[in-house]
Amino acid sequence: MPEQPRAWRVVLEHIERDLLDGRLGPGDRLPSERDLSADLGVGRSSVREALRVLEVMGLIRTSTGSGPQAGAIVIATPNGGMSTLLRLQVAAHGFPLDDVVKTRLVLEDAVVAALASASDRDTTVARRVLAAMDDETLTASEFLALDAQLHLALAESSGNTVIAATMAGLRTAIESYVLAGSEAIDDWQGMSARLRAEHHAIVDAIDRGEADAARALVHQHITGYYAHVPGLRPAD
CATH class of the missing domain: 1.10.10.10 (Winged helix-like DNA-binding domain superfamily/Winged helix DNA-binding domain)
Known part of the structure; x- marks a missing residue:
């Protein structure tokens, strides 16, 4: 396995x-x-x-x-930020876990705040990924790959190409340690249900234009996973 x-x-x-x-x-x-x-x-x-x-x-x-x-x-090819950031993924393999988590907190705070505050916010792509993640037959690796893609989709929708590129470059690193942590979770079905609910809550807050709520939810989402997974230390 x-x-x-x-x-x-x-x-x-x-x-x-x-x-x-x-x-x-x-x-x-x-x-x-x-x-x-x-x-x-x-x-x-x-x-x-x-x-x-x-x-x-x-x-x-x-x-x-x-x-x-x-x-x-x-039907499509990676372009713009997606293309650039896919090429950066290799470099992310050796980053320390704490550094990646802390960077995620900074970046994703900015992402959800920008999206929620925008008058022309668009979460269509994020909603499509959410729908795919609601499939309860997904394996842990499939679910967590889509999890990383959801966070990247939000970054790309924020309109900040530098943040989107950085998030894409971190995608493999995020997936690898989140997946490693999932192997230590006894009740993966319970954890995946919790993560689904948190993802929906974050995107719902964005769509309502509630920037402060979205920021609090994404912070709790990122740090909460590490706090509940054996062997992973939550970021400060």
């Missing part, structure tokens, strides 16, 4: 590199699950997890069945 998150990340990062380097573009079809599994040396379940995340990110569309329309097709 500990190998599975790393396996699906291999698939995700392989496809992201092909998108960023122009080897894949809109209209191109991805190799089949079987071919990706064989080429990358991972299980087909890992391939499916990676494709699910890419679909929620709006980069691919998948169709079931057989024939020329089946499988996954690229």
Whole structure:
């Protein structure tokens, strides 16, 4: 089980590199699950997890069945802040946990405050990710990948490209230690239900224009996870 998150990340990062380097573009079809599994040396379940995340990110569309329309097709490519920040993810692997958490608190405080205060706020993408996260059949690794994507979607919606780029660069680091912490949680279903409720509360506060409430909720959300996960020390 500990190998599975790393396996699906291999698939995700392989496809992201092909998108960023122009080897894949809109209209191109991805190799089949079987071919990706064989080429990358991972299980087909890992391939499916990676494709699910890419679909929620709006980069691919998948169709079931057989024939020329089946499988996954690229419908968009990473651009702007997403493209730049995907390239920064590698650097984030070695950052200390406390530094990443404290940076998240600063960045996400600014993100939710800016969104809630904006007259033209748009949480459409965040709501789409929230809907995907409400699926109770998600594995912990799928759920937490979407969790990281939700926070990135809010950052990108804030309109601050520097914050969005930094959050995207931290995505892998955030996922890795949050997932490591999840393996120590006895009641993952209970924890995931709690995280779902917190995510909805944050986005609801943003949509109501309640900046102070959104800031308090996102702070509690980030620090609360570490306070309840064995082996993780909450940020100061």
